[in-house]
Amino acid sequence: MKTRSYSHLIIPFSIIIHLTIINSLLFIMTTETYSNVSSILFYNFSWLIITYSLDFYPTARKEKFMTNIKKMFYLYIIYGLAYFSWFGIRGVQPDIQYHLLVFFIICIFLTLYRWVFYMFIRNYRLSGGNYVNVVVIGRDKNLKKIRKVFDNPYYGYRYCGFFDDKPSESPTYLGGILDCFKYIIDTRVDEVYCTAAKLSRSDLQNLINFADNNLIKLKIIPDNKDIFTPAMTVQKYDQIPVLDVRTVPLDADFGRIAKRAFDFVFSSLVILFLLSWLVPLLYILIKLESPGPLFFTQKRHGLKRQIFNCIKFRSMTSNGEANTKMATKNDRRITRIGRIIRKTSIDELPQFFNVFLGDMSVVGPRPHMEQHTSDYEISVDKYLVRHFVKPGITGLAQIRGYRGEIIKPSDILNRIRLDILYVEKWTFLLDFKIIFLTISNAFSGEEKAY
Known part of the structure; x- marks a missing residue:
């Protein structure tokens, strides 16, 4: 049984900390809020609903403090609108300037927690915690690029090596593709990155079935035909992934x-x-x-x-x-x-x-x-x-x-x-x-x- 990773606790822990910050500051700075049960429920449930709608909590291993900073500002704007709309719903006339100050302080503390959280994750991974073992199946020129991610200790990857039917003198060469199955089980590999161009359709299907039956995450590196760009994103049309070569942030x-x-x-x-x-x-x-x-x-x-x-x-x-x-x-x-x-x-x-x-x-x-x-x-x-x-x-x-x-x-x-x-x-x-x-x-x- 694996005991090194507690990533499944990150989201519940963050939700608890965020709600604690919000409720503590509201209790200290606006005590009258806690004389009304409906206000308490509104502020807590609106936070949960908004964060869920924005898909705010699921975090990728490569995420840093600045990665989704735009989504954080969206959250503050929408939650701020909800915060002040509640006064209109209740029919009360608050001190707007004071409540703007309260909400601003809440945002500062939430942002400070975000910074502390990512600093802790960074140091924890640098010390050897929250890591995942990864292997690559199929070698091509993209392997060198993806190795840069795996070799960054901040992300918590432990690169074990690669499998390919073409023998290699590289110290990270682990054998032919058929050798990967035993190695993945024996070494307790967490994630497998598969180069699609190097495998047949039946080989890919076998790997998908193997990964599903052994609780292993399989990630497929598509055959890019040298068209990848820094602005590329993947969109889904029904169940079909489509590569958008040129994503412009200002199109949103x-x-x-x-x-x-x-x-x-x-x-x-x-x-x-x-x-x-x-x-x-x-x-x-x-x-x-x-x-x-x-x-x-x-x-x-x-x-x-x-x-x-x-x-x-x-x-x-x-x-x-x-x-x-x-x-x-x-x-x-x-x-x-x-x-x-x-x-x-x-x-x-x-x-x-x-x-x-x-x-x-x-x-x-x-x-x-x-x-x-x-x-x-x-x-x-x-x-x-x-x-x-x-x-x-x-x-x-x-x-x-x-x-x-x-x-x-x-x-x-x-x-x-x-x-x-x-x-x-x-x-x-x-x-x-x-x-x-x-x-x-x-x-x-x-x-x-x-």
Whole structure:
């Protein structure tokens, strides 16, 4: 009998701790809650129902503190709505500010427990607890990649080796495929990873039956045909698994709506409190130096490659190359006031009107002019992936130094690589980090801000 793993106790333990935190803080900070039995039942059962609906508790072995942080915020938002809706159901008028403080403290303690929980799991596994023995059946080039996961002590895997009908000199080679059955039983293997491309249909069925009859978890590594990507997910259509090669976080309704709401509020504040006085001031300064309009508008490609008019403060003298040639170092087209506003990125601020109108976002891949899109979509692999989301005033590539003039091929390649990384890994925390670093860079100055 195995005695080393107590993973089946993790979910009940976490539920008990969470309810203890909620009830203890409510008892201490809102004693009147416990004078009403229905309130106690509502707060406890609503937590259980919401966490069950969000599938909050089942945790994967590879999960860390930040893995499902978005789901945690969803939980807090929905539970917060339930918390305050109860006052309306009961017909009472509470001190809203105080109860906002109470709920905020509850969220802090729940988040603190989450951090402590994952730190404990990490240290427990590093010390040898909560581990699982794993073997791989069938060797291909994916084995080296999956070994990186198995060899990470944080996850608690103990890699025993692999079976393959093609002999190998590797120290982790355990024998032919038929040798695996006895080894799995004798070594008390917990999980078997099977490379589908290496086995016939009958071999796979035999392994499935063997695993089911011996309480062993069988996981099948599909034949990927070299198409796996970091953004790939698996979806089920009835009982058929389907690989979605390009999953974009902002395709989800909540993320898309929440980001648009943030963009609308943020752009409104900038327009109201900054552009309202900056526009007339720059109108005077720009007009005094050179004739022409205050704003420079340029057609650029946005979401789904749709064309929109991108707005900037005019920083150059009127010229016929504005829509085909990017600004270069010591560019004679740039005016004196233009150099100042470009150095501080003030020339980009009118794009908050684009954000307000919904053509752009505060954070996202920078929009390129039409000519550049036509050139790069042919010469740069996966260039158009950046158009799966709205373009931004600032982005991940910009805070990493890849902005402005393209001097060498690696500049555009690295810019697109970071744009795609943003598309695939978007979170609100990443947006806030990019905004903060953009403001910081504007004050400290950037090498390619010309």
